[in-house]
Amino acid sequence: MGFVRVKARIWNIDQPSRSAEVELLADTGAIYTVLPASLLRSIGVEPVTKRRFRLADNRVAERDVGFVGIEIRGxxxxxxVVFGEEGVYLLGVVTLEELGLEVDPVKGVLRPMELLLM
Known part of the structure; x- marks a missing residue:
């Protein structure tokens, strides 16, 4: 299986006309979606908190976190969303679950997931 990439539209929740089209890498190891801070600021997204994250190289980094609207395949x-470094476009598992999508590792695509209500 290769990488699972997907096109998405993101927008400023308070000003939906401020939006951007992005291509994201679905990363089941990432809790939150990560986008370049410059992109988020360009559509007017403001941080609401800071959180500490362990990075792939085991370093710990503090990053701004905000909220965006997101649409993938309807x-x-x-x-x-984490305010990340330039060139980082990751789709995290929280967003996948909120959208009712999961990674199909065999086909290398996103598919609707079975939602549980128990």
Whole structure:
């Protein structure tokens, strides 16, 4: 299986006309979606908190976190987003679950997930 990449539209929750089209790498090891801070600021997204994250190289970094609207293949939600470094476009598992999507590792695509209500 290769990488699972997907096109998405993100927008400023308070000003939905401020939006951007992005291509994201679905990363089941990432809790939150990560986008370049410059992109988020360009559509007017403001941080609401800071969180500490362990990075792939085992370093710990503190990053700003805000919220965006996101749409992938017709599924829409609001989701937390980390203000990341340039060139980082990751789709995290929180966003995947909010959209009702999961990674199909055999086919290398996103598919609707079975949602549980128990």
């Amino acid at each position: 599924a829409r939600s609001y989701t937390p």
